[in-house]
Amino acid sequence: MKKLLTRRSFIVGSTIGAGLSLSGCDVLTGSDSFSRVLKLGETITMGAQRLFLSDKALAREFTEADMSPVFKSNGTHRPDSAEYAALAENNFVDWRLVIDGLVDQPLSLSLAELKRLPSRTQITRHDCVEGWSAIGKWTGVPLGLLLQAARLKPNARYLVFHCADEYEKTLDGTGQYYESIDLVDAFHPQTILAYGMNGTDLPIPNGAPLRLRVERQLGYKHAKYLMRIEAVESFAAFGRGNGGFWEDRGYEWYAGI
Incomplete structure (x- = not known):
């Protein structure tokens, strides 16, 4: 260590x-x-x-005694679209995660289906580019498991995460927040799609019903309010081609820590 x-x-x-x-x-x-x-x-x-x-080297994990009493919600606290409001009103029963793009087997999974899959729980520190940090416990599906089921095509190099929050109008005019990672981070054992936080369902301010946890990168890479994951060869067609909402505004695409 x-x-x-x-x-x-x-x-x-x-x-x-x-x-x-x-x-x-x-x-x-x-x-x-x-x-x-x-x-x-x-x-x-x-x-x-x-x-x-190593590609598999783990970010430090902590004990429950180390968990922060408050885990700050940053950025969007609740998407304001009518679609999201309807999904939240029904406790996300009708929500589905779509995995498509450069895959041989597109997936569409409900929250209940995700919760029936093998899961991983990890207690890790979230480091924000703004200078604050917090330690929380996350439970979710290893992203690599879903990618194996979707069967990535040989030319797939990145994953683009499409989110429900608008935050503010994005530069491509769609109004949709997005983020991306490469396949090295996608298949890392600590990269999960989290539906649980601190022993309960993921709260809305922290990204319900599902958020990305990519533990070896800074907090802005951990996309909240996931709706769709698209496997692509390049993210040049999204926004200004920099790979994410904040990256289009000057942040680094690779935010490794």
Whole structure:
């Protein structure tokens, strides 16, 4: 464990140090050169994590005694669409998760069906890019299990998560929040689709009925209010082609920690 933490410290510290050394007028002007350096930093972070850590290396897990008394809800607290309101009113009985795109066997699963599948429970720390963190217990279906059932096509490289929340109008005009990860993170053993939090059903403010938990990345990658997972070869056709709502607004696509 000590060796793993040392490697993580090196990765995070190197990235933060590079960012601090560049802070100054370029940050304020939003110049192309600064954007290119940020992109380089993202590439270095991803490359270093993938080089030093096994694809299956686990994020630290905690005990129930470590759990935070309050787990903050961030971003959207409840989607305001009529469709979501109707689903929530009926306790999500009519909600279904669709998995499609570059798959041989598209899936459409109810919440009850997901809960009957093999599950994983993990107590992990959620680290927000805004600087706060919280430890919570999550229960859900390993994402890799569903992808195996859907049978990804050979040219599938990424998963795009389509969500029920609008948050604000997205840049492609659809009004739908989205996020994406690659297949390395998708098949990681701690990457789950969580329907339970702290021993109860996932609360609406925290993403009910289903949210992504991708434990080796920062909080904005953990998409809430999941409706559809689309396997794609590229996310260039979504938003501005950066792979997510916040990525289209300047955040890094790879938010590894």
